[in-house]
Amino acid sequence: MEIDYSKHKQVVVIYPHPDDESFGTAGTVVKFREAGVPVTYLCGTLGEMGRNMGSPFFANRETLPEIRKQELIKACKEIDMDLQMLGYRDKTMEFEDEQKVADDLRQRIEELDASLVITFYPPHAVHPDHNAMGRAAFRAIRDMDAEKRPEVWANAISNGHEEILGSPDIVVDTKTVFQKKLNALKAHKSQIDGMLQKVRKGNEELSEFDLALRHFRYETYHTVNFNE
Amino acid sequence: MESINLNKVQEYLDQWTNKPVYVHVETTNGAYAKHFDANAYNVGAYVRNAQITYTQGKIVEQEGAYRVGLKHEIGWIYAEGLTDFEFNENNQLLMAGHDADGRLMVAMQLSEKPFNY
Numbered sequence: 001m002e003i004d005y006s007k008h009k010q011v012v013v014i015y016p017h018p019d020d021e022s023f024g025t026a027g028t029v030v031k032f033r034e035a036g037v038p039v040t041y042l043c044g045t046l047g048e049m050g051r052n053m054g055s056p057f058f059a060n061r062e063t064l065p066e067i068r069k070q071e072l073i074k075a076c077k078e079i080d081m082d083l084q085m086l087g088y089r090d091k092t093m094e095f096e097d098e099q100k101v102a103d104d105l106r107q108r109i110e111e112l113d114a115s116l117v118i119t120f121y122p123p124h125a126v127h128p129d130h131n132a133m134g135r136a137a138f139r140a141i142r143d144m145d146a147e148k149r150p151e152v153w154a155n156a157i158s159n160g161h162e163e164i165l166g167s168p169d170i171v172v173d174t175k176t177v178f179q180k181k182l183n184a185l186k187a188h189k190s191q192i193d194g195m196l197q198k199v200r201k202g203n204e205e206l207s208e209f210d211l212a213l214r215h216f217r218y219e220t221y222h223t224v225n226f227n228e
Numbered sequence: 229m230e231s232i233n234l235n236k237v238q239e240y241l242d243q244w245t246n247k248p249v250y251v252h253v254e255t256t257n258g259a260y261a262k263h264f265d266a267n268a269y270n271v272g273a274y275v276r277n278a279q280i281t282y283t284q285g286k287i288v289e290q291e292g293a294y295r296v297g298l299k300h301e302i303g304w305i306y307a308e309g310l311t312d313f314e315f316n317e318n319n320q321l322l323m324a325g326h327d328a329d330g331r332l333m334v335a336m337q338l339s340e341k342p343f344n345y
Contacts, residue, residue, distance in 0.1 A: 049254075049274075051333075052332075053229075053324070053326060055326075055328070055329055055330030056330075060314060060324065061322065061332065061335055062316065062318075062322060065344070091259070091274065126259070126263050128259065129259075158263070194329060194331075
């Protein structure tokens with residue numbers, strides 16, 4: 001399916017962690033930006049509870065939040081995406097008052113006048129923060145007036161989700177813009193270095209670009225219809 | 229952080245005996261344990277800024293890893309598997325256990341002032 005990126009006037013991306021945007025949707029964001037469409041990231045937390053401290057250490061529990069905040073800012077610059085940090089805390093999203101989170105999201109979505117929201121598909125998103133953020137975003141959109149309601153593309157990443165949801169109906173091949181996606185991924189140095197090392201085993205002959213392309217090339221979404 | 233020095237950590241623990249301090253304790257095997265291994269099970273616990281006054285704080289070594297136990301008036305706090313420590317510029321004693329790839333598995337931290345929240 002050919003996607004007409006220019007038909008949208010504003011995209012809002014809603015995820016809980018610095019790096020969710022780079023893994024899940026950075027190539028799609030670049031395609032929207034190249035079509036002249038503004039994109040804003042509402043990032044829930046600073047990934048304060050990340051586990052990668054490096055070997056040798058580059059962080060500890062108390063210094064990690066600022067490191068990941070700077071990585072997030074850099075990644076958003078790489079793909080020319082506006083950023084709003086929502087100030088929640090990593091691993092605690094599901095314990096917040098969901099309606100309050102949804103009300104805040106709805107206000108921001110309405111203020112930006114979004115025509116498309118990209119978020120996680122609950123409960124098919126593995127990490128409790130992913131599912132909680134997706135639930136709050138879905139609730140925010142459900143709470144909106146039907147005529148103001150944006151289109152919704154949701155990422156499902158759990159094992160076996162296709163048996164329930166079917167195949168994704170939007171598949172973005174990011175190959176032509178992959179250098180920018182890779183730049184965004186690499187901005188999250190605290191997260192990506194270990195991951196690339198892990199998938200490097202058995203693929204020593206591949207360049208970093210080709211290795212990353214193999215794993216992160218396609219960005220897939222299920223569209224969700226709230227008007228039924 | 230650097231490898232735990234038992235005597236140094238014991239000195240830091242002793243300075244706060246019978247004084248109110250804030251404690252951070254966590255342990256985790258990550259949010260993706262079950263995702264990557266269907267037989268695995270996600271476990272974790274997290275306490276940030278519980279205030280306690282311990283009457284005895286002690287670090288014990290066994291086979292290169294450390295346990296720290298804090299005894300207080302009405303109970304205990306302890307952490308196991310600690311390997312590294314740092315006393316930072318904010319006068320916070322940070323202790324953590326990491327796996328071979330530098331991933332945090334357990335942490336215990338003490339501070340006179342609350343940790344950022």
